[in-house]
Amino acid sequence: MSGEAERAMRTTTYREALREAMSEAMRADDRVFLMGEDVGRYGGCFGVSLGMLEEFGPERIRDTPLSESAFVGAGIGAALGGMRPIVEIMTVNFSLLALDQILNNAATLLHMSGGQLPVPLVIRMTTGAGRQLAAQHSHSLEGWYAHIPGIRVLAPATVEDARYLLAPALADPDPVLVFEHGSLYNASGELAPLTEPVDLDRARVRRPGTDVSLITYGGCLPKVLAAADELAADGLDPEVVDLRSLRPLDEATIDASVARTHRVVVVDEGWRTGSLAAEVCAGIAERCFYDLDAPVERVCSAEVPIPYARQLEEAALPQVRDVAAAARRTVG
Amino acid sequence: MTMAEFTMPSLGADMDEGVLQEWLVRPGDRVRKGEPIAVVETAKSAIEVECFETGTVDRLLVDPGTTVPVGAPLAMISAAEKAAPKRAPGTAGKAGKGTAGEAGRHRPEEAAQKPPEPAPGRQVPGGAVPAPEDGTPGSAGPLVRHLAERSGVDVDTLHGTGPGGRVTRADVERAAAPPPSRQRITPFARRLAGELGVDPASVKGTGKDGGVRAADVRLAAGRPAREAVPRGPVAPAAGAAGPTTMRRAIADLMTRANREIPHYYLSTTVDLAASMAWLREYNRLAPVSERLLPAAMLLKAAARAAREVPELNGFWNEGHFTPGDGVHLGVAVSLRGGGLVAPAIHDADTVPLPELMAGLKDLVHRARSGRLRGSEVADPTLTVTDLGDQGVESVLGVIYPPQVSLVGFGRVVERPCAVDGLLGVRPVVTATLSADHRATDGAVGARFLRVLDRRLQQPEEL
Numbered sequence: 001m002s003g004e005a006e007r008a009m010r011t012t013t014y015r016e017a018l019r020e021a022m023s024e025a026m027r028a029d030d031r032v033f034l035m036g037e038d039v040g041r042y043g044g045c046f047g048v049s050l051g052m053l054e055e056f057g058p059e060r061i062r063d064t065p066l067s068e069s070a071f072v073g074a075g076i077g078a079a080l081g082g083m084r085p086i087v088e089i090m091t092v093n094f095s096l097l098a099l100d101q102i103l104n105n106a107a108t109l110l111h112m113s114g115g116q117l118p119v120p121l122v123i124r125m126t127t128g129a130g131r132q133l134a135a136q137h138s139h140s141l142e143g144w145y146a147h148i149p150g151i152r153v154l155a156p157a158t159v160e161d162a163r164y165l166l167a168p169a170l171a172d173p174d175p176v177l178v179f180e181h182g183s184l185y186n187a188s189g190e191l192a193p194l195t196e197p198v199d200l201d202r203a204r205v206r207r208p209g210t211d212v213s214l215i216t217y218g219g220c221l222p223k224v225l226a227a228a229d230e231l232a233a234d235g236l237d238p239e240v241v242d243l244r245s246l247r248p249l250d251e252a253t254i255d256a257s258v259a260r261t262h263r264v265v266v267v268d269e270g271w272r273t274g275s276l277a278a279e280v281c282a283g284i285a286e287r288c289f290y291d292l293d294a295p296v297e298r299v300c301s302a303e304v305p306i307p308y309a310r311q312l313e314e315a316a317l318p319q320v321r322d323v324a325a326a327a328r329r330t331v332g
Numbered sequence: 333m334t335m336a337e338f339t340m341p342s343l344g345a346d347m348d349e350g351v352l353q354e355w356l357v358r359p360g361d362r363v364r365k366g367e368p369i370a371v372v373e374t375a376k377s378a379i380e381v382e383c384f385e386t387g388t389v390d391r392l393l394v395d396p397g398t399t400v401p402v403g404a405p406l407a408m409i410s411a412a413e414k415a416a417p418k419r420a421p422g423t424a425g426k427a428g429k430g431t432a433g434e435a436g437r438h439r440p441e442e443a444a445q446k447p448p449e450p451a452p453g454r455q456v457p458g459g460a461v462p463a464p465e466d467g468t469p470g471s472a473g474p475l476v477r478h479l480a481e482r483s484g485v486d487v488d489t490l491h492g493t494g495p496g497g498r499v500t501r502a503d504v505e506r507a508a509a510p511p512p513s514r515q516r517i518t519p520f521a522r523r524l525a526g527e528l529g530v531d532p533a534s535v536k537g538t539g540k541d542g543g544v545r546a547a548d549v550r551l552a553a554g555r556p557a558r559e560a561v562p563r564g565p566v567a568p569a570a571g572a573a574g575p576t577t578m579r580r581a582i583a584d585l586m587t588r589a590n591r592e593i594p595h596y597y598l599s600t601t602v603d604l605a606a607s608m609a610w611l612r613e614y615n616r617l618a619p620v621s622e623r624l625l626p627a628a629m630l631l632k633a634a635a636r637a638a639r640e641v642p643e644l645n646g647f648w649n650e651g652h653f654t655p656g657d658g659v660h661l662g663v664a665v666s667l668r669g670g671g672l673v674a675p676a677i678h679d680a681d682t683v684p685l686p687e688l689m690a691g692l693k694d695l696v697h698r699a700r701s702g703r704l705r706g707s708e709v710a711d712p713t714l715t716v717t718d719l720g721d722q723g724v725e726s727v728l729g730v731i732y733p734p735q736v737s738l739v740g741f742g743r744v745v746e747r748p749c750a751v752d753g754l755l756g757v758r759p760v761v762t763a764t765l766s767a768d769h770r771a772t773d774g775a776v777g778a779r780f781l782r783v784l785d786r787r788l789q790q791p792e793e794l
Contacts, residue, residue, distance in 0.1 A: 292520050293545050
């Protein structure tokens with residue numbers, strides 16, 4: 001590695017990477033602004049926009065009242081009016097108050113206007129459990145949004161994706177929902193300068209392997225990579241696929257992985273029934289039936305409201321040992 | 333009562349011997365005419381051979397695995413209405429009657445010490461067969477009859493294991509039980525088995541509940557396929573004649589055809605506008621499962637043409653032509669593991685189109701799973717090869733001796749055509765005829781293709 005590249009390679013956190021991405025976008029384009037609950041003076045509920053009010057001022061870093069439907073609707077209006085809004089919703093649980101705006105307006109206006117009204121809006125929100133925030137702040141509902149045609153659903157799981165997915169998301173003419181898993185904000189990692197254009201549609205193989213495909217996204221990725229290390233210590237060679245985009249799903253990458261390994265474990269923090277994991281599995285059964293050498297396994301959350309008590313919360317969520325056990329079942 | 337020999341059938345003109353692979357019946361079993369009773373492996377594939385009369389299996393003369401010339405006896409069938417006769421006249425009940433003495437002649441000595449139910453594989457030619465000491469194998473008490481009736485089992489077809497060969501409750505329950513569950517095999521392993529030419533039934537599974545997985549198939553592929561695991565009595569015989577055996581058989585036959593038969597080839601393009609329009613309308617009204625493929629129509633038309641031009645429907649043997657006893661259309665079916673077979677659709681010229689379609693589906697399915705019946709492979713009177721689904725536009729085939737013609741169809745394609753002085757786009761198919769110049773001349777072949785064309789212009793009459 002050259003000295004220059006080494007200097008460019010640095011360690012940062014997921015939270016800082018998101019902030020850098022937003023600041024960069026705001027410096028580059030006057031139409032970009034951020035709004036949401038406590039994003040200004042408080043610096044964001046998870047500290048993502050800390051310091052941005054000072055740099056960009058209250059016109060572009062806007063605190064909103066506690067009314068998701070109103071400020072998401074305002075974001076849609078701004079996007080229709082030519083702006084490039086970034087709307088932050090505190091958690092996915094609260095996004096349900098804005099579901100009407102997201103589904104009935106953001107996702108449908110382009111269609112209903114015969115292509116005249118694109119909605120270039122980015123909505124960021126926190127998802128997932130693991131921080132003892134109990135049942136009203138901990139659910140993983142991104143799978144619901146991935147059901148809706150007309151929007152794009154992203155789940156950055158690495159520092160690199162946190163840093164580089166925002167720009168193409170803002171450039172996309174359609175609404176883009178970005179799901180940030182709460183357990184990832186403090187995650188730190190190496191960040192290299194961008195060397196090639198970012199493709200929003202592509203999943204990534206985070207660890208190549210030949211024995212079993214561990215397919216996951218977002219907050220489960222670190223757990224799955226840990227499970228892969230554990231399996232590798234046992235002599236297995238698992239492959240880890242990070243979906244990155246939940247809608248559209250990158251079927252080509254999934255299929256290619258299944259064709260390599262012939263065994264699949266899908267790991268999804270959502271509830272099992274009607275989950276994104278179910279969609280991934282159904283697609284594999286449809287397209288890769290003759291490549292399967294073991295029944296497909298799913299590791300999902302227990303079908304309960306996420307509990308507050310630590311040991312119960314841990315028991316309800318997919319854990320490293322669950323993933324490893326499921327993978328071992330597939331290889332028998 | 334009469335005793336008949338069941339002999340190794342000739343399953344095609346090129347067959348002089350076959351391997352008895354498996355018995356589907358045991359001594360004492362009742363069989364009906366047309367029921368498969370044995371599996372014979374020819375150079376081409378495993379064939380289920382049907383019984384030619386109704387009666388009781390008396391003795392099996394040949395062990396599985398034995399190579400037997402065509403015409404050699406394989407088993408003795410007693411063609412009586414009642415089952416195997418009384419053995420010792422002294423203990424005969426009324427069921428024995430006049431048949432007893434005659435049957436006794438066939439197995440004179442070993443009246444007393446028959447071991448109960450030897451496994452069919454252990455039978456030696458001329459060996460003894462246990463027979464009921466009392467009553468007939470079918471005899472059963474009222475409870476058993478009631479149970480059998482309720483579970484839809486025909487008591488008369490059961491082999492009794494009770495005292496004196498009586499049918500017991502357990503026999504009925506066994507007969508009524510669903511067939512043993514299908515082998516558990518993963519989709520990938522099944523695919524791999526096909527690709528590697530491994531018979532999945534012979535692979536021992538190491539997965540959950542004995543499921544067969546890819547690794548098991550790969551392991552089996554490393555070994556001689558034969559040695560893997562003894563085949564159960566009902567295990568499918570697919571893949572028994574491996575691709576290499578079949579390749580060799582095809583090679584021999586086609587070499588013979590090319591050496592002996594002076595082929596001539598004719599070809600014509602048939603306008604299918606009327607046929608395709610008729611087919612579309614038919615299929616629009618038919619449930620999905622009963623829709624017709626163009627292939628069925630082409631086969632039917634070929635069969636009708638063969639009836640009208642009988643000179644092309646039959647065999648060339650020992651210097652002269654013998655017409656076929658009906659139009660039994662051989663349909664070339666390519667097998668997934670490579671190779672092909674051409675089993676017959678019997679009386680294809682008279683079978684209604686929907687039945688022909690169903691027959692075709694069934695035949696292709698069974699050909700590919702390796703379970704054809706003897707009567708299907710033995711006697712096609714001419715063969716049709718339809719390579720349309722492979723994308724080719726015309727096929728000039730090699731005749732399957734001792735047949736004297738082979739009809740080929742290509743893909744149905746849309747082509748600009750001059751019709752009534754105007755240029756139009758019409759669906760057309762290239763029909764070809766390979767014929768044996770010893771049996772017919774070009775004029776006969778031309779007549780055949782003309783009739784074929786005419787038939788396809790009147791699809792409603794097919």
